[in-house]
Amino acid sequence: MDRVVRAWVDGWVLSRGAAPPDVEAWGCTIDMGADGHVTRHVFGALGDDVDGAAVRKVAGAVTGEGVWLKVFRHPAVVGPWLGDQWWVDPEPGYLMTLPLEQERGPLPAVPDGYRLRAWSRGGLHRVMVAAPDGSWAARGQLAPTGATAVADQITTSPAHRRKGLGGLVMRTLQRTALEEGAETCVLAATPAGRGLYASLGWTVSAALTSAKSTGPRGGDSRT
Structure with missing residues (x-):
């Protein structure tokens, strides 16, 4: 395989x-x-x-x-x-990959009024962004498996797109993967998500x- x-x-x-x-x-x-x-x-x-x-x-x-x-x-x-x-x-x-040596520097700022929460449980790392009114705005999760980590279920609410939230979620997960010791991130992208991931340095396999x-x-x- x-x-x-x-x-x-x-x-x-x-x-x-x-x-x-x-x-x-x-x-x-x-x-x-x-x-x-x-x-x-x-x-x-x-x-x-x-x-x-x-x-x-x-x-x-x-x-x-x-x-x-x-x-x-x-x-x-x-x-x-x-x-x-x-x-x-x-x-x-x-199927896309990202070498994590490029995941350096400061993370993006959380947009005004939004709230980011990150937590880990059962081997998974999760990120959620809440909108100013408290509703769901974006989310994603990461599964580290040693030298690689898989980003999964990356979603942004239609009402909150084009505000950098997808990039914020991904950069947070990528940084977490690096801190977990992973060298490469992997994900399966939808056609809609491909552009976001490509802008962050991911390439199509x-x-x-x-x-x-x-x-x-x-x-x-x-x-």
Whole structure:
């Protein structure tokens, strides 16, 4: 398995409280046990190294709903490998990394009226930003796993975007990763988040296809 993929898997499992991954020749299987997200199969190769035959074989063995595939290649390539029971997100995600030696200097200031809170529990580090009226404005969390750390669930409220809050959350988490002894941060970015992370020095390792089994009858199930 590619080392960046394995780093992401290990941190994501910790971040989401999932079962330890079962390693396979093609990647790994992770049990989540949630409605709509029972299990996910993560393929271990990147880009042109992804084995289409392996993706077809694993996907073809899935019969139930709520099983996800994560394949590190563009949806335009992966989609034709899958049958009618699969909903494929047409927009790619992105596996991204950041070398932490550049995470130096002062952190951004918290905007006037906003409040930042950071805490750690159960091996996770969390950051929350509250708006001036006390409502939620932004959040994120970090799962350190040794030399790498995974940033996850980075979100900014639509009402509070374009105020630097996403960057504030990320820089706080990146600094925490550095203090924890990590050398590299890893995350899976949405198309919307890619620009923010790129502005902070993150680079793309591969496109990411997300596909969900909708069962024998198919249907659109975007959860």
